[in-house]
Amino acid sequence: MNYKVPFVNYPVEYKTMQKEIDSAIKKTLSEGQFILREETQRFEESMVKFLGVNYCIGVNSGTDALLLSLLAAGVGKGHEVITVAHSYVASIASIVHTGATPILVDVGEDMNMDVLQVEQAISPKTKAIMPVHLNGRICDMTKLMEIASKHNLIVIEDAAQGLGATCDGKKGGSFGLASGFSFYPAKTLGAAGDAGLVATNDEEINQKVRLLRDHGRRTKDELACFGFNSRLDNLQAAILNVKLKYLRKWIQRRREIAELYNKGLSNIREVKLPPKPGGRFYDVYQNYVLRVCDRDGLALHLREKGIEVIISNPIPVHHQKALGLSHFKLPNTEQFAKEVISIPNIPEISDEQVEYVIQRIRDFYTK
Numbered sequence: 451m452n453y454k455v456p457f458v459n460y461p462v463e464y465k466t467m468q469k470e471i472d473s474a475i476k477k478t479l480s481e482g483q484f485i486l487r488e489e490t491q492r493f494e495e496s497m498v499k500f501l502g503v504n505y506c507i508g509v510n511s512g513t514d515a516l517l518l519s520l521l522a523a524g525v526g527k528g529h530e531v532i533t534v535a536h537s538y539v540a541s542i543a544s545i546v547h548t549g550a551t552p553i554l555v556d557v558g559e560d561m562n563m564d565v566l567q568v569e570q571a572i573s574p575k576t577k578a579i580m581p582v583h584l585n586g587r588i589c590d591m592t593k594l595m596e597i598a599s600k601h602n603l604i605v606i607e608d609a610a611q612g613l614g615a616t617c618d619g620k621k622g623g624s625f626g627l628a629s630g631f632s633f634y635p636a637k638t639l640g641a642a643g644d645a646g647l648v649a650t651n652d653e654e655i656n657q658k659v660r661l662l663r664d665h666g667r668r669t670k671d672e673l674a675c676f677g678f679n680s681r682l683d684n685l686q687a688a689i690l691n692v693k694l695k696y697l698r699k700w701i702q703r704r705r706e707i708a709e710l711y712n713k714g715l716s717n718i719r720e721v722k723l724p725p726k727p728g729g730r731f732y733d734v735y736q737n738y739v740l741r742v743c744d745r746d747g748l749a750l751h752l753r754e755k756g757i758e759v760i761i762s763n764p765i766p767v768h769h770q771k772a773l774g775l776s777h778f779k780l781p782n783t784e785q786f787a788k789e790v791i792s793i794p795n796i797p798e799i800s801d802e803q804v805e806y807v808i809q810r811i812r813d814f815y816t817k
């Protein structure tokens with residue numbers, strides 16, 4: 451279906467910078483520079499500057515960024531890692547793949563980890579905490595870092611949705627021992643396929659992740675450990691280097707769209723808006739997510755009107771029968787799974803399209 455207001459629109463996005471992207475791709479192909487080459491290094495260096503961290507390591511996905519961060523931090527069998535179920539499955543999956551056990555806590559009204567529940571979830575086996583900066587809003591990291599340091603726990607941030615967002619003036623992904631970013635195409639900064647990044651201030655983590663992403667290769671001939679094939683493709687990095695120049699502008703536009711929605715959708719009894727902007731948090735709106743009554747009815751109505759909407763995790767991850775996590779009771783997570791709906795907020799849509807979405811949501815609740 452051709453939507454009047456699309457949720458993503460890769461072709462239109464591409465058109466806005468086609469010349470630059472074409473020439474970056476052409477250059478990479480002509481030179482035959484594919485694996486761990488200059489564009490990857492340049493992207494890592496640009497991200498070091500953007501995030502204000504000491505090291506960035508390009509990897510092949512956000513999921514691997516989390517997995518390699520956990521492994522580099524020594525998380526494994528016999529350990530517990532505290533995280534949330536109200537996230538993309540990758541957060542929990544990365545923990546499970548280290549051999550550690552995920553311990554799930556609930557989320558608060560901001561849809562991020564309820565940091566007050568973390569202390570009750572700590573056991574002698576707890577090794578790490580993985581907060582998720584969902585929808586482009588940072589978890590209360592100041593409070594969480596206090597708890598982590600009091601209990602001597604590692605923090606690995608799932609910053610896949612938090613690129614550019616801040617809490618108390620500090621960028622998401624720069625608080626913990628390490629953090630994972632994703633450049634999946636639909637992310638605020640998206641590659642033409644899969645790509646990810648580990649950010650850290652710790653020299654040892656930097657060294658270990660560099661080994662792990664490239665089969666433990668210390669030099670051309672010497673292997674330091676068993677590793678993985680999880681390198682950020684030079685071609686993807688070349689595209690990301692072009693797109694990174696536009697990131698600040700795109701974030702600004704996402705925030706403008708959020709402001710239009712916040713104004714246009716206020717005072718509807720059945721609609722709860724995302725957390726108010728401002729205060730300690732700078733939000734980047736990776737997703738603009740409402741909590742609404744009769745969510746499925748609204749989704750159907752909007753799709754019929756040509757508006758593409760997304761419902762993330764209609765079945766909460768801990769209720770996926772095959773995953774064996776159903777012993778966790780998470781009332782907010784379970785409630786939110788019935789209420790959340792993400793509406794279009796890509797930089798490529800116009801104010802008129804935003805207004806159209808607002809009016810169609812208003813129609814639905816005043817019919």
Ligand SMILES: *Cc1c(COP(=O)(O)O)cnc(C)c1O
Pocket residue numbers: 511512513514537538540541582584608610611631632633634644645646
């Ligand atoms: C996208 C995402 C990931 C995984 O990133 P991939 O690049 O798709 O592997 C992890 N966590 C969250 C919260 C995400 O949104």
